[in-house]
Amino acid sequence: MAHSSPPTLHDVAREAGVSIATASRALNGSARNVRSENASRVRAAAAKLGYEPHLSAQAIAKGSTRTVALVIRDVADPYFSSIAAGVTQAAEAAQLIVTMAVADGSPERELEIVRTLRGQRPRVIIVAGSRIEGTGTRDSLTEELAEYRTAGGRVVMISQRDLPFSTVTVDNHGGAERLARALLDAGYRRFAVFHAPAEIRTSRDRHAGFLSAVRAAGAPEPVAIETGFTRAGGHDAARRLVERGFDDVEAVFAVNDVMAIGAMTAFRDAGVVPGRDIGVAGFDDIGSAVDVVPALTSVAVPLREAGLTAMRLALSDEDSASVCLPADVVLRESTPPRPPA
Amino acid sequence: MAHSSPPTLHDVAREAGVSIATASRALNGSARNVRSENASRVRAAAAKLGYEPHLSAQAIAKGSTRTVALVIRDVADPYFSSIAAGVTQAAEAAQLIVTMAVADGSPERELEIVRTLRGQRPRVIIVAGSRIEGTGTRDSLTEELAEYRTAGGRVVMISQRDLPFSTVTVDNHGGAERLARALLDAGYRRFAVFHAPAEIRTSRDRHAGFLSAVRAAGAPEPVAIETGFTRAGGHDAARRLVERGFDDVEAVFAVNDVMAIGAMTAFRDAGVVPGRDIGVAGFDDIGSAVDVVPALTSVAVPLREAGLTAMRLALSDEDSASVCLPADVVLRESTPPRPPA
DNA sequence: TTGTAGGCGTTATCAG
DNA sequence: CTGATAACGCCTACAA
Numbered sequence: 211m212a213h214s215s216p217p218t219l220h221d222v223a224r225e226a227g228v229s230i231a232t233a234s235r236a237l238n239g240s241a242r243n244v245r246s247e248n249a250s251r252v253r254a255a256a257a258k259l260g261y262e263p264h265l266s267a268q269a270i271a272k273g274s275t276r277t278v279a280l281v282i283r284d285v286a287d288p289y290f291s292s293i294a295a296g297v298t299q300a301a302e303a304a305q306l307i308v309t310m311a312v313a314d315g316s317p318e319r320e321l322e323i324v325r326t327l328r329g330q331r332p333r334v335i336i337v338a339g340s341r342i343e344g345t346g347t348r349d350s351l352t353e354e355l356a357e358y359r360t361a362g363g364r365v366v367m368i369s370q371r372d373l374p375f376s377t378v379t380v381d382n383h384g385g386a387e388r389l390a391r392a393l394l395d396a397g398y399r400r401f402a403v404f405h406a407p408a409e410i411r412t413s414r415d416r417h418a419g420f421l422s423a424v425r426a427a428g429a430p431e432p433v434a435i436e437t438g439f440t441r442a443g444g445h446d447a448a449r450r451l452v453e454r455g456f457d458d459v460e461a462v463f464a465v466n467d468v469m470a471i472g473a474m475t476a477f478r479d480a481g482v483v484p485g486r487d488i489g490v491a492g493f494d495d496i497g498s499a500v501d502v503v504p505a506l507t508s509v510a511v512p513l514r515e516a517g518l519t520a521m522r523l524a525l526s527d528e529d530s531a532s533v534c535l536p537a538d539v540v541l542r543e544s545t546p547p548r549p550p551a
Numbered sequence: 552m553a554h555s556s557p558p559t560l561h562d563v564a565r566e567a568g569v570s571i572a573t574a575s576r577a578l579n580g581s582a583r584n585v586r587s588e589n590a591s592r593v594r595a596a597a598a599k600l601g602y603e604p605h606l607s608a609q610a611i612a613k614g615s616t617r618t619v620a621l622v623i624r625d626v627a628d629p630y631f632s633s634i635a636a637g638v639t640q641a642a643e644a645a646q647l648i649v650t651m652a653v654a655d656g657s658p659e660r661e662l663e664i665v666r667t668l669r670g671q672r673p674r675v676i677i678v679a680g681s682r683i684e685g686t687g688t689r690d691s692l693t694e695e696l697a698e699y700r701t702a703g704g705r706v707v708m709i710s711q712r713d714l715p716f717s718t719v720t721v722d723n724h725g726g727a728e729r730l731a732r733a734l735l736d737a738g739y740r741r742f743a744v745f746h747a748p749a750e751i752r753t754s755r756d757r758h759a760g761f762l763s764a765v766r767a768a769g770a771p772e773p774v775a776i777e778t779g780f781t782r783a784g785g786h787d788a789a790r791r792l793v794e795r796g797f798d799d800v801e802a803v804f805a806v807n808d809v810m811a812i813g814a815m816t817a818f819r820d821a822g823v824v825p826g827r828d829i830g831v832a833g834f835d836d837i838g839s840a841v842d843v844v845p846a847l848t849s850v851a852v853p854l855r856e857a858g859l860t861a862m863r864l865a866l867s868d869e870d871s872a873s874v875c876l877p878a879d880v881v882l883r884e885s886t887p888p889r890p891p892a
Numbered sequence: 893t894t895g896t897a898g899g900c901g902t903t904a905t906c907a908g
Numbered sequence: 909c910t911g912a913t914a915a916c917g918c919c920t921a922c923a924a
Contacts, residue, residue, distance in 0.1 A: 215614075216672070216702040218901055229911045234903060243909055260698050262670040266607035266616065267901035270916045273556075275607065277650075286636040286855070288629065295627040298653050307671070309618075309650045312639050329603040330648070331557070357601050361557040441838070471842045478844070497782070501812045503819070503844035514627070559917060570895045575919060586893060608917035611900050895924080905914080 217259040225255035238263055265307075269331065278306045278524070279332040281323055283315050283339035288496050289466075289513060293338050293368060296517020304525060306333065313339065317347040324354050328363075334524040338368035338517075359529075366520045369412060371532075376523045378516050378533045382412055382493075385509040385537030386419030386463075389491060392539045393461055393507075394427050397548030398489055401432035402456065404447040404464040404473060406439035413439060416465045416493055433459055437469070444469030448476035456482075461489030461545055467496045467508055474502060474544070489545040493537075504543035511537050558600040566596035579604060606648075610672065619647045619865065620673040622664055624656050624680040629837050630807075630854060634679050634709060637858020645866060647674065654680065658688040665695050669704075675865040679709035679858075707861045710753060712873075717864045719857050719874045723753055723834075726850040726878030727760030727804075730832060733880045734802055734848075735768050738889030739830055742773035743797070745788040745805040745814060747780035754780060757806045757834055774800055778810070785810030789817035797823075802830030802886060808837045808849055815843060815885070830886040834878075845884035852878050 223233035228248055236244045236252035244252075255261075269275040278301050282290040294310065301308045309330065313320040320337070327335060335358060352373055355365045359375070366376045393401070403420060406413035417434075424432055435450060437443035444464050451459065464470035470492030474484040484490045485504035492499065495510035512535050519533050564574035569589055577585045577593035585593075596602075610616040619642050623631040635651065642649045650671065654661040661678070668676060676699060693714055696706045700716070707717045734742070744761060747754035758775075765773055776791060778784035785805050792800065805811035811833030815825040825831045826845035833840065836851035853876050860874050 214701060216669070219903095220901080230901095231903085231911055231913095232909085235910090238903085245909060248909085260695075262666065264611065264672060264901050265670045266610040266672065267916090268903075269607040270605065270611060270900095270918085271902035271904080273903095273916065284636065285626070285632050285639060286629070288627070288632075291626050291629075291632040291635075294632075294651075295625065295653070298626060298651060302653065307650055308652070309648055310635075310639060311649070312636070312643065325603065328557070329606045331605060331607065354601075360555060441842075471839070475842050498812070498839045498842070501782075501816050501839070501843055560919095561917080571918085572895060572897095572920080573893085576894090579919085584893060589893085605917055608900095609919080611902085611916095612918040612920085614900065893924105895922105897922085898920090900919090901916105903915085905912105907912085908910080 216264075217261045219261070219263070221259055222252060222255045222261050225259060226251040228252060238268070275331050275333060276306050277330055277332040278308055278334040278336065278521070279327045279330060280308055280310050281313055281320060281327070281335070281337045281339070282310065283313050285310070285312060289494060290338060292513035293517040293520075296514035296519075297336060297338075297521055298517075299514075300518045300521030304521070317351070321347045321351050321354065324351060324358075328354070328358050332363065334364045334366065334521075336366045336368065336520050336524065337370065338520075339370070364524045366524045368516055368520050371411070374530065376528070376531050378519045378523060378535065380511050380516065380535050381537045382415035383419035383422075385493065385511070385539070386416040387423040388539050389463065389493070389507075389509050390420045390423035391427070392541055393463075393489070393491065393545060394424070394429060396541070396545060397550055398461040398545070399429045400458055400460045401429075402451055402459045402462045403432045403434050404437055404444055404462060404469055405434060406443065406465060407436060410439055413465045420463055430458075432463075439466065439469070441468040441472035444472035445476040448473035449480065452477065452480045452482060456488065459488065460548065461491065463491050465493055467492035467494040467499055467506060470506055470508070470544075471498065471502055474506070485544045485546060489548075491545055495540055499540075499542070507542045507545040508540050509537045510540050511535070557605075558602045560602070560604070562600055563593060563596045563602050566600060567592040569593060579609070616672050616674060617647050618671055618673040619649055619675040619677065619862070620668045620671060621649055621651045622654055622661060622668070622676070622678045622680070623651065624654050626651070626653060630835060631679060633854035634858040634861075637855035637860075638677060638679075638862055639858075640855075641859045641862030645862070658692070662688045662692050662695065665692060665699075669695070669699050673704065675705045675707065675862075677707045677709065677861050677865065678711065679861075680711070705865045707865045709857055709861050712752070715871065717869070717872050719860045719864060719876065721852050721857065721876050722878045723756035724760035724763075726834065726852070726880070727757040728764040729878075729880050730804065730834070730848075730850050731761045731764035732768070733882055734804075734830070734832065734886060735764070735770060737882070737886060738891055739802040739886070740770045741799055741801045742770075743792055743800045743803045744773045744775050745778055745785055745803060745810055746775060747784065747806060748777060751780055754806045761804055771799075773804075780807065780810070782809040782813035785813035786817040789814035790821065793818065793821045793823060797829065800829065801889065802832065804832050806834055808833035808835040808840055808847060811847055811849070811885075812839065812843055815847070826885045826887060830889070832886055836881055840881075840883070848883045848886040849881050850878045851881050852876070
């Protein structure tokens with residue numbers, strides 16, 4: 211009894227007293243050409259035996275799978291897990307199976323993943339994650355994905371604008387611009403920006419958008435502090451800003467929320483009260499932005515939507531469409547209006 | 552050029568001028584019996600053609616896959632995404648592919664997923680998520696998984712104690728007990744508990760653990776408020792507590808952190824300052840517990856570790872082992888020591 | 893060390 | 909409508 215192998219179509223056919231071909235047609239056949247009596251016998255046999263079609267066998271017989279492969283940087287990061295949620299939701303609606311691989315922020319790993327992913331012969335490959343640029347893997351990645359597409363696969367990039375594939379991006383530049391304008395309107399003029407190294411495209415775009423609006427308004431050039439793209443990075447940047455002194459800074463823009471939240475904690479630990487002694491704004495509008503005190507001003511990014519859109523693009527006909535999702539400013543207590551000096 | 556199909560082993564063999572069998576051996580052969588010159592020619596041909604072995608074909612030829620299937624309630628929930636992170640990390644270390652399905656809190660969906668999952672013939676099925684109990688699907692689920700195991704599959708449950716499979720759980724009862732004792736030691740005696748409906752096992756265990764320690768100490772019976780297992784649930788419960796009046800409550804225990812955080816926000820909105828007017832404690836110790844103000848007292852649960860452990864169990868020989876991960880109390884500012892009355 | 897041949901579980905083609 | 913039979917891409921005795 212132990213280790214009996216799963217029932218095959220063969221077993222079902224025998225149990226139902228029909229040929230294996232008929233059983234196949236009754237269970238997963240495209241054509242409706244099976245006598246209903248036989249069909250129900252087959253179904254009954256399948257149910258009795260607990261038969262489930264071997265997906266790999268189907269894949270190889272049909273020449274195509276029902277798999278979508280998702281590459282993300284880190285599942286535990288709310289940014290990516292929200293995207294993943296959108297992707298799986300859309301995939302399951304389309305009866306597709308999602309396989310997931312984690313790149314851990316390493317472009318080499320990402321490349322390696324995409325390579326082995328092709329072995330799965332997925333219908334779709336979705337690569338999410340503000341890829342680190344500049345490292346030589348970029349061209350290899352493109353090439354690998356291009357070959358995959360030539361072989362009939364669909365590829366969609368999320369938040370990675372300039373590769374020759376369908377892309378869904380977020381309006382990072384515009385969102386940051388609008389944020390800056392909103393802060394200027396609220397009376398802030400002197401800023402610090404906590405940003406990640408320039409290889410991280412998302413950070414660069416947000417930084418650039420913010421700067422362009424500040425400059426356009428003729429406000430002083432913001433203080434730029436480079437740090438990690440993480441909570442710890444924001445925490446550290448805030449500490450450095452406090453040490454340096456921040457008489458010339460009325461508000462801080464951290465290029466993402468987790469950085470902003472880390473910064474708030476660091477400020478508070480240093481006796482600087484966010485929202486009173488210094489304004490703080492982030493980007494992404496993650497769930498906890500409203501639970502932090504003071505509630506964090508941010509730019510809402512429709513992450514789950516990005517995942518859904520990616521699947522929509524993948525399933526559509528267009529071979530290289532691009533969608534840019536809006537990013538909306540949400541002002542909260544961390545940047546209260548500032549009385550004109 | 553468009554839509555050329557991916558190269559097969561056949562193509563590689565032809566390109567290298569050897570038989571398909573030799574090519575197979577050179578690329579993925581178990582035995583080392585290929586002349587090195589031929590081997591390198593095959594590898595060169597494979598590289599030139601961009602060949603990747605068709606995993607489905609391998610699966611059907613070898614009779615087994617390198618897939619682990621993960622069923623979780625919600626990817627976007629930090630609780631589950633942390634578990635998923637652990638699972639994928641361990642899986643990738645073992646060269647296994649992770650496929651993910653989302654059950655959305657519905658036992659029916661969970662059952663359906665497990666059923667179709669068997670079609671993948673995964674090596675391992677991991678089901679994570681405090682399953683809702685009482686609904687009739689429980690036995691069907693068990694049966695389905697048992698059949699799968701009979702067919703040679705491995706199954707591991709995460710935080711689902713009483714099914715006849717390998718299980719990794721968290722010491723919810725003990726952790727809640729220790730939390731209660733810590734709060735009692737800090738001078739709190741009158742509590743409210745925000746808990747989810749009893750079908751949610753995790754909530755029930757934590758609630759029970761808390762109660763048992765409170766009772767053992769001879770403190771008054773806590774006020775129990777039933778609500779959703781989510782941030783919104785906690786928010787709502789806090790509002791109801793405030794409306795009802797809370798003269799008889801010195802501290803609130805919410806059975807998870809997101810509930811506790813939602814509750815803190817609701818308290819604050821009602822003019823009740825958490826940590827001063829009322830103590831608040833949660834469970835899980837999610838990342839944002841330290842970024843909230845006041846920092847949240849909680850019970851640390853090693854979620855990622857749970858995922859790692861699940862994979863370890865799956866890959867081990869033992870057929871039905873159980874591991875219970877410790878849960879440690881972390882006291883923070885949301886429950887400051889209370890001067891003896 | 894190599895090649896030939898058979899098989900893995902399905903689907904698809906093509907006669908009956 | 910049904911049943912042989914040939915694929916699908918790969919692995920693995922078995923024989924050379």
